Amino acid sequence: MVGRRFAGPTLRSADEYRWPSSFSGFRKRTTARQRPLEETGLLMNALAQLRSRFAKALSDLAADPAPFTAMVRPTQDAKFGDFQANFAMPLAKQLGKNPRDLAAEIVGKLDLSDLCQPLEVAGPGFINIRLKDDWLTEQTNRSVTDARLGVEANTTPKRIVIDYSAPNVAKPMHVGHLRSTVLGNALYRVAKFLGHHVQGDNHIGDWGTQFGMILFGYKNFLDRAAFESAPVTELARQYRLVSQLSTYHDAKVELPKAETRLAQLEIELAAAEASKSANDKNAEKTLKKQRSDLNEVREQIASLKKQIETVESSPSLKALADAYPQIAELARLETAKLHAGTEENTRLWNQFVPQCLAAIQGIYDRLDIRFDMTCGESFYNPMLADVVADLQAKGLASESDGAICVFIPGNAAPFIVRKRDGAFTYATSDLATIRYRVNVLHADTMLYVVDTRQSEHFRLLFETAKLWGYGDREMVHVNFGTILGKDNKPYKTRSGDTIGLESLLDAAVAKARQIVDANDDSKPEGRELNDDARATVAETVGLGAIKYADLRHNRESDYVYDEDKMLATTGDTATYMQYAYARVAGIFRKGGVNRETLRNSGGRLLITHPSERALALQLLRFSEALDGVLAEYRPNILTDYLFATANTFSTFYQGCTVLKEPDEAIRTSRLLLCDLTARVIATGLDLLGIKTCEQM
RNA sequence: GCGCCCGUAGCUCAGUUGGAUAGAGCAACGGAUUUCUAAUCCGUAGGUCGGGGGUUCGAAUCCCUCCGGGCGUGCCA
Structure with missing residues (x-):
């Protein structure tokens, strides 16, 4: 099971965790809060602008136009225009009118002539909207000189705490931490970019039974020399060792039980099969269930045997196991002593935690993962007794079976x-964490980026928090599926161990290096990249591939970890987007174009080719994509958008010459499109935590 | 037993919360190149959206039911 939750190293004052008083880059926007969006001149999101116009036209037809304006959306098929309004049918029903007549009526009283071509009513009452090229070019010209690429910061920012990654610091990070870390970080960046006040919180595990194991291992099995040269590696070895021995003894106890159960199930199944009459559906169902139970027990037995075998095949492990039959209990005792605050364990804990955190930080640095705070179990530990007392005092909690x-x-x-x-x-x-996040951090929204298998826990947690008085805050379990191996089972090594995160990253980067080498070697004019540059590109491409593969799936789905697919140079991969970016960068390099100068040259977008229009429109939709990500906390909406953007650019670049374009105004216009494309792709990838290279 | 989730093209997956003729990528097939980076582009083919029933102007999407699969399930986190 994925580790999650365990507390900050030393108790820190709440002051350190107060919301930063300044959010540079956002403050200016919030002053525009009270003014209608169109008047600020900042609003470039076409969809939002259309909705706002429709809202006015609908105000005397519907008490609340919001659900209807939400039905204004991008078309799925370009032949219906750029956007479509679908509200006429449901609204007509509500008003008892004919939908086509109603659509025509609304079209009649709506003047969108500055934005789009005359509206068309189609089919049962769809209103098709096609933006005017003039408006499109005007908006694109604005984006070109806008540091935020036409994306308006939220006018009513929320205070959002995002709880993600949350490894147990006592052991090395593994593949199970990947999704929470990558997904959470992407949401963190997007929310921040959209102007919200965000706190990324790493709710680490630093107070549980795992630490008891480390403490026990340290006291009994430590290799002093190894510890002195590489403390965290040695502590991790201790954890593995104690855990392995403890598992061994458990397995010795569990194996006979499982075997008994297997025998019993086999007898039951045989009996059921013998007595089954033909075409008895219920009997069939029962049999099926029995067979599946039987399989489960068989797998369990195989796994137990393996655990036993691993220890018994090693004389040294076996000797240790024999010497410490009560090791699990002894480790628990160390945990208890830590919790009780004994001098020695507290001192060791204070020594270990920063070392473990530093090791984990190494991975975060490599992956460019950021947090604002790291508060896990130990941080909240002193508050727990009061939480229970308060729940009891309010009559919410009661005793049952001693608990x-x-x-x-x-x-x-x-x-x-x-x-x-x-x-x-x-x-x-x-619960203590929620109270802290509300009372001290003043969070409006709390996001928990945690494995979907814990959804029941969060349902109960949120329900309890509501009863406890925090029902006015938004609490969301941003759940996600499991990373599977090619056998469609949770991703493990062949021997059944979990896969370390570091080795996963290394493998992807090594594979990326092969691709980079092959590509660079095969360039018509010989290699362009020296070894250092190749190494940098490989790191960017390899890590980007892993992150992108994770983010592009609907987070709720399980997905199969497939290095070949995620590093494919064709298709919906990070590499494809990174390559699109590098191509654009190459245009400026080759043409000796200073992009800053270009942007401020006063050059205008000219639409002379369909693929220019398509690209301009696509670039203006960046804002819609980002809004989409936050609406349901789905980064795959942004990956979809970026893939479409890179694709639209490639089509444009295929059909339109840029540097070789003889007409200077058109060349400038196309260079502006290239510049904007590069910035949108780089910014979009950056919001996903993925980097780009100028040359690859 | 109870609860939650999933089933969409040969494969891997999207599908903006009920919208128009269900979309991408990979693989397959056909085409484009004296390359502004071909790690590219254009095109063709591929579907009973697991089956059945219902709700309505309209369903992959909502309801019922059956089939198939996954996960969780009283003192681990």
Whole structure:
């Protein structure tokens, strides 16, 4: 299971975590808040502008025009124009009118002549909208000189806390941390770019049983020399060792039980098969279930045997296992002592945590992942007793079977905030976190970028938080699916171990290097990149491939980790976008064009070819794509957009000469399009946490 | 047992919350190049949106049911 949640190293004052008083780049925008959007002159999002116009026309037809203006959207097929309004049918029904007549009526009282060509009513009452080239060129000209590429910062920014990555710092990060980290970071960047006040919070695991294992290993099995030269590696080895021994003893106990159960299931199945009468659907179903249970137990047994075999095949491991039959209990004891605040364990913990964090930071640096705060379990630990007491005082939590639980109507499982043994759970910690995020950070919205398998936990958590008095805040479980191997099972090594994140990155970069080498070697005029440059490109391409593959899927789907596909040089991959960017960069390099000068040259966009219009329109839709990402926390909307943008550019570049264009005004216009394309692609990729190269 | 999720082209996946003739990529096939970077572009073919029923102007999308698969499920996080 993916690690998640565990607390900040040392207790820090709340002051450190207050919202920054200044958000440079956003403040100016917020002053425009009260003015109608069109009057600010900043609004370039065509869709928002159209909706706003339609809202006026609908104001005396519908009490609340919002749901209807939401039905103004980009067309799916260019033959219907650029946008379409689909509200006439439902609105006509509500008003008891004919939809086509209503559409015509609205078209009649709407003057959009500055924006688009005359509106057309089609089919049962669709209103088709096609932007005027004049308006398109005007907007594009504005974007060219706009640092924000025509994307308006939100006029009513929210305070958003995004909880992502959240590894257990006691062990190396693995493939299971990839999605939360990559997805969370992309959402973080997009939300920030759109003007929200965002706090990226790494809710690390630094207070749980894993630390007990490290402490036990350190005290009993430490290789002092190894620890002194590479402390984190040695601590990770200790964790693995203790965990392995403890698993071994568990497996020894579990194996006979599983075998008994297997035998029993086999007998039951045989009996059921013998007595089954033909065409009995219920019996068929039961049999199926039994076979599936049987398989499950067989797999469990195989896994247990493997765990046992691993230890017993190594004399040294076996000796350790025999010497410490109670190792799990002993490790738990170390955890308990840490929680109780004994001098030695506290001192060791204070020594280890910063070292572990520094190691993890190495991966974050490489992946360019940013957080504003790192508060995990240890940070919230002192608040937990009070959380439980408060829940009890308010009558929300009660004792059941020795544990303190919150029962949410409609949910069979209780939300356990204190175990029978008195220990708190991550439920308690999550509640303390919500209270902190609301009371101290003043969060309006709290996002949890966590594996979908924990959705039940979050349902209970949010329900409990609502009852507790935080119902006015938005809490969203931004859930995501599992990364699978090619066998369609959760991605593991052949021997069944989880895959370390570092080695995953290295493998992708190494593969990218081969591609970069092959491509550069085959250039008509010989290689262009020295070894250092190739290494940089390979790092950019390799890491970009991993991130993009993760982000381009609908987050809720599982997906198969396939290095060949994610690093393919054709198709919907980061490489394709990075290449599109490098091509544009090459145009400026080759033409000796200073892009800054170009932008301020006063040159205007001229539409002389369909692919120029298509590209300009596509570039103006950047803002729509970003809004789409945040509407449902789906970065794949941005990957789709970027792929379409790169594709539209390639088509344009195929059909339109740029540097070789003899007409200077047209050449300038096309250079402006190239410049804008490069900036949109680079910015879009950057918002996904993906880098670009000037040359590749 | 109960709960949640999924099933879309040969493969991998989108599908803007109910809109027009369901879209991409890969693979396949056909075409474009004395390359402003071909890591490219254009085109062709490929579908009972798991099956059935229902709701309505209109369904891949909402409801019911069946089939197939995944995940979770009282003291791990």
